[in-house]
Amino acid sequence: MSRPKRLARWAFERVESAFDAVFTPDWNPLYQLGALGWFFYWIVAVSGVYLYIFFDSGVTAAYESVEAITHVQWYAGGVMRSLHRYASDGLVIVMMLHLVREYVMDRLHGPRWFAWVIGVPILWLVFAAGISGYWLVWDKLAHYVALATSEWLDTLPLFGEPIARNFIHPSTLSGRFFTLMLFIHIAVPLILLFIMWVHIHRHTHARVNPPRGLAIGTLAALVVLSVARPAVSQGAADLGTIPTQVGLDWFYLFVYPLLDEYSGLAMWGLLGVATVLLAALPWLPAKRPVPAVVSLANCNGCGRCAVDCPHGAVRMAPRSDGSPYSEEAVVIADLCVACGICVGACPTATPFRRRTALEAGIELPAYPLSDLRERSLAACRALQGNDRVIVYACGQGPDLKAIAGPSVAVVELPCVAMLAPSFIDFMITRRHVDGVFLTGCRANDCYERLGARWTEQRIAGERDPQLRARVPRERVASFWAGVDRGGELAEALSAFRARLGELHASQAPVVAARPGAVSHAG
Amino acid sequence: MRVSPLQLIGQGVLYAAFALLIGYFATLPVYTHMDPAASAITLSFGHAGQRKAPCRRLTPEEIAALAPNMRRPMDCPRERVPLLVELLVDGELVYREWLPPAGLAGDGTATAYERFVVAPGRHLVTARLRDSRRQEGFDYEHEQSVELSAGQNLVIDFRADTGGFRLL
Numbered sequence A: 001m002s003r004p005k006r007l008a009r010w011a012f013e014r015v016e017s018a019f020d021a022v023f024t025p026d027w028n029p030l031y032q033l034g035a036l037g038w039f040f041y042w043i044v045a046v047s048g049v050y051l052y053i054f055f056d057s058g059v060t061a062a063y064e065s066v067e068a069i070t071h072v073q074w075y076a077g078g079v080m081r082s083l084h085r086y087a088s089d090g091l092v093i094v095m096m097l098h099l100v101r102e103y104v105m106d107r108l109h110g111p112r113w114f115a116w117v118i119g120v121p122i123l124w125l126v127f128a129a130g131i132s133g134y135w136l137v138w139d140k141l142a143h144y145v146a147l148a149t150s151e152w153l154d155t156l157p158l159f160g161e162p163i164a165r166n167f168i169h170p171s172t173l174s175g176r177f178f179t180l181m182l183f184i185h186i187a188v189p190l191i192l193l194f195i196m197w198v199h200i201h202r203h204t205h206a207r208v209n210p211p212r213g214l215a216i217g218t219l220a221a222l223v224v225l226s227v228a229r230p231a232v233s234q235g236a237a238d239l240g241t242i243p244t245q246v247g248l249d250w251f252y253l254f255v256y257p258l259l260d261e262y263s264g265l266a267m268w269g270l271l272g273v274a275t276v277l278l279a280a281l282p283w284l285p286a287k288r289p290v291p292a293v294v295s296l297a298n299c300n301g302c303g304r305c306a307v308d309c310p311h312g313a314v315r316m317a318p319r320s321d322g323s324p325y326s327e328e329a330v331v332i333a334d335l336c337v338a339c340g341i342c343v344g345a346c347p348t349a350t351p352f353r354r355r356t357a358l359e360a361g362i363e364l365p366a367y368p369l370s371d372l373r374e375r376s377l378a379a380c381r382a383l384q385g386n387d388r389v390i391v392y393a394c395g396q397g398p399d400l401k402a403i404a405g406p407s408v409a410v411v412e413l414p415c416v417a418m419l420a421p422s423f424i425d426f427m428i429t430r431r432h433v434d435g436v437f438l439t440g441c442r443a444n445d446c447y448e449r450l451g452a453r454w455t456e457q458r459i460a461g462e463r464d465p466q467l468r469a470r471v472p473r474e475r476v477a478s479f480w481a482g483v484d485r486g487g488e489l490a491e492a493l494s495a496f497r498a499r500l501g502e503l504h505a506s507q508a509p510v511v512a513a514r515p516g517a518v519s520h521a522g
Numbered sequence B: 001m002r003v004s005p006l007q008l009i010g011q012g013v014l015y016a017a018f019a020l021l022i023g024y025f026a027t028l029p030v031y032t033h034m035d036p037a038a039s040a041i042t043l044s045f046g047h048a049g050q051r052k053a054p055c056r057r058l059t060p061e062e063i064a065a066l067a068p069n070m071r072r073p074m075d076c077p078r079e080r081v082p083l084l085v086e087l088l089v090d091g092e093l094v095y096r097e098w099l100p101p102a103g104l105a106g107d108g109t110a111t112a113y114e115r116f117v118v119a120p121g122r123h124l125v126t127a128r129l130r131d132s133r134r135q136e137g138f139d140y141e142h143e144q145s146v147e148l149s150a151g152q153n154l155v156i157d158f159r160a161d162t163g164g165f166r167l168l
């Protein structure tokens, strides 16, 4: 990670920590920006359908019908109109934050280019939808938007006659143009919905619904705003005049004032270059992770890797090697980000194996399991004390050098979920260490999306492969840190070691469960 | 989910901030696109100029030289002359432009779309247009005194079939 990016990330996480404190990590809106985007989309869609029922698309009828919606049925139509506008604004806010955040958190390189690149047309469609919406009201703002947009479009050599001519005099406005706008305002959001679906198409368990508490709070905030400050029109459009002063929706229309300063063509050029640059960001720099590979000799076709892969990069296929199992795992190399979560899911990834060489059904070539075992053992060999801890961490957490010490070893993994629970079992029950400590990204914001969640569930025995019951849970701890919580991580680690020391003092046996369940031969 | 009262208050504050952010920037600050105390004149029309060269009757030899399915008595070059347009407000030249015909072959309509901001009040507006091969002078000219109110947009249109310029 480059220095500026680490700094930006640190800044983001500072704010997120504050939000964690207020919202709890489960409801933290900054971890739910994409899901909030979907939520706002649905609010806009539902309120839009309501408005459509009462909207009249005639040139003069349009303004009057919107006035009636706003004032006659202020308690229903008025609120719906306000929700429609304010949820659209909310969509822009969370979308832009989401964009910046995915960039700062580095979630756009390698196979993740897909969601990013699909996000670029989403930007254009969201703005096109919003701008066409303001057009329909046919008030002074609509007139301004119509004039400025058409004058801007006219700077491109697209139309024979300037389309702006439609909006300079009552006699030049055609009703058909209006119907076209209504069509655009319905078609663009539908295309947007489809592209939003494509956007998350590669994500398994994509977060498209915010947690209930956050959803309720957000909707309540919008409803209160809608009642306190209803969205209203700015006076009927008068084509005999120039709309000189307008209340702009700056979320959607911030480009328009620039058109009074710079030429339309320059603005098209600027937006065009910005779009291309934005779409190219995933390759600046290009990253090519070495994808996971399946070792058929060790794969029993259980399918856990396919279920746990957060990036949809493993699919199950009919067996190809004549073995009695019906299926085998197949890695789709172009989708694999080399997080190793599949390795941690594989039941054959167990360090207890002695008879055959340690090789799992699915492996990261850049980080084989046998390496992981070697590194773990080597790191622990020299540890001293009765509070020896091995810390497994991903590279997305705080600086790890600071926490290593005479009784603390650190082993880094692409993602903590690469660590099969049997490794924890192995390190503790074979007494290589007194405790295992896991750390990495912050709770609810795993860099690999689902790594921390799967890890917690495996340890809690809620997800296969489970950490066996014989492993005393007081010897396993985790702290989900992110880059800005180095201090808290160090505290959590010392507290854990203090507990281990007490366990030792109270002579608690390392292996609490069934006697004889563990052989110490290995 | 256990949420403490303090957290609930904090959430309320942040939701309120979010709502205020939206509520404010959804319409404010007001943008001044044009001085509301001024008036505008918009020159806007589309018109095709004369052909650059007149149609010419082909000689029998020339006709014979053409492919049989292409034979025709007249040769009409498609390219049109650009329009020369002038606009004067109170006798002062505010606009003088050569407007080229559209289309790759230069045979399309030439279009004008231009806005001028003027003070409200009475103005003498003079619009002139040359659409022929002539080298000097204008084919159309229209002069009219108009009273403009603040914010008003006077449109100067041109339609050859109704006699040229007209003010809307």
Ligand code: HEM
Pocket (backbone or CB within 6 Å): A033, A034, A035, A036, A037, A038, A095, A098, A099, A102, A107, A108, A112, A115, A116, A117, A118, A119, A120, A122, A123, A126, A196, A199, A200, A203, A205, A206, A207, A208, A447, A449
């Ligand atoms: C309407 C607007 C948008 C919505 C509703 C939306 C929604 C989402 C959702 C729900 C996810 C999945 C999050 C998860 O489950 O981990 C996601 C991922 C992503 N989005 Fe968006 N998004 C929008 C616009 C954008 C834009 C404009 C960009 C950037 C140009 C973008 C870039 C990304 C990236 C890079 C990911 C993948 C992150 C990863 O692989 O972990 N999105 N988006």
Ligand code: SF4
Pocket (backbone or CB within 6 Å): A291, A292, A308, A309, A310, A311, A312, A313, A314, A331, A335, A336, A337, A338, A339, A340, A341, A342, A343
């Ligand atoms: S390493 Fe495994 S879990 Fe991670 S993306 Fe590749 S196949 Fe999926």
Ligand code: SF4
Pocket (backbone or CB within 6 Å): A294, A298, A299, A300, A301, A302, A303, A304, A305, A306, A328, A329, A342, A345, A346, A347, A348, A360, A361, A362
């Ligand atoms: S988890 Fe392991 S054994 Fe199961 S299908 Fe995947 S590679 Fe094969």
